[in-house]
Amino acid sequence: MRPTTAEERDARTALNKGAPTLEFGRRVPYDAYVHASTLHTLQRTLSSDPGEMSFLMVSQIMELYFGLIRHELEQAREHVRAGEVWPALAPLKRAALHLEGLNAAWQTLRWMTPADFNKFRDLLGEGSGFQSAMYRQVEFLLGLRTKSLMRPFRGTAAYEELEVALHRPSLWDEVIALLARQGHAIKPGLLDRDVADEHETDQSVADAWVRVYRDTGPENHLRLLGEALTEVADRFGDWRYLHLKAVQRTMGAKSGTGGSNGLAFLQRSMSRPVFPELWTSRTEM
Ligand code: HEM
Numbered sequence: 001m002r003p004t005t006a007e008e009r010d011a012r013t014a015l016n017k018g019a020p021t022l023e024f025g026r027r028v029p030y031d032a033y034v035h036a037s038t039l040h041t042l043q044r045t046l047s048s049d050p051g052e053m054s055f056l057m058v059s060q061i062m063e064l065y066f067g068l069i070r071h072e073l074e075q076a077r078e079h080v081r082a083g084e085v086w087p088a089l090a091p092l093k094r095a096a097l098h099l100e101g102l103n104a105a106w107q108t109l110r111w112m113t114p115a116d117f118n119k120f121r122d123l124l125g126e127g128s129g130f131q132s133a134m135y136r137q138v139e140f141l142l143g144l145r146t147k148s149l150m151r152p153f154r155g156t157a158a159y160e161e162l163e164v165a166l167h168r169p170s171l172w173d174e175v176i177a178l179l180a181r182q183g184h185a186i187k188p189g190l191l192d193r194d195v196a197d198e199h200e201t202d203q204s205v206a207d208a209w210v211r212v213y214r215d216t217g218p219e220n221h222l223r224l225l226g227e228a229l230t231e232v233a234d235r236f237g238d239w240r241y242l243h244l245k246a247v248q249r250t251m252g253a254k255s256g257t258g259g260s261n262g263l264a265f266l267q268r269s270m271s272r273p274v275f276p277e278l279w280t281s282r283t284e285m
Helices: 006-016 028-035 052-081 086-111 114-124 134-142 147-153 159-164 172-179 203-214 221-251 264-269 276-282
Strands: none
Touching: 028 276, 052 086, 052 114, 052 134, 052 172, 052 276, 086 221, 114 221, 134 147, 134 159, 134 221, 147 159, 159 221, 172 203, 172 221, 203 276, 221 264
């Protein structure tokens, strides 16, 4: 794709007398950038049921959002790691907005009754969203680290990528390190722990947030960071809740295609809090 300047665009508009350009050399530039023609070849349904397409495409839309949210959280983590609190706010804001977009996608599955789902459910075999490697990447970044959930990917490139992610500090680990660098008394063991293990709620981190939130002035960027992170955790919680409701609505308490006991498994999974001390500290504020 050849970049253009504002002058070139104005000249083209004058030449076109205000109408859009209709003639291109070989490939429409939109497609060269968005790869729409490739995207639209990826909807391979398993049945002839007309409803299956919305289930498949909503899953694909959500996968793309998982990738985008991972990208934003990685940006935020690098800024926090570098001690750049203000620049970390923009990717966190974007992540929270993408989570809203992701969550809105649940609304378009509300047509699906158990009878509708049953029309193609058997054909999914053992396939389940539980096997989304990108969702685990998002969880790992948020600090939710259940190592056993990597096992479905053994022997694949996704496993290698998850392995790398598991041994990098999560966004929450970096936030805790930042609190320590900014003078908050954080329990020493927390700063040199094995980051592959899931972080456990800690009182010294909660105490730090209580102190941070006391200063409500605009210069207190740590408080703004706390709120931006809270927003991400809150919207991620919405995804979990909306997923649970979609499951309840379309299959009740049946066993999942992924082999779990469905609702009960998801309820257990949801009980792992994201950025736990941002929640526990509120009781003491
Ligand atoms: C109404 C349609 C859906 C139903 C009935 C459903 C059902 C389930 C069930 C029963 C599980 C537990 C694992 C298992 O045994 O399969 C699960 C997990 C999961 N599903 Fe769905 N699902 C639906 C839609 C989606 C969509 C559209 C996505 C997006 C890609 C998705 C992503 C996930 C993820 C990421 C998990 C793992 C959650 C965790 O580990 O906490 N699901 N789903």
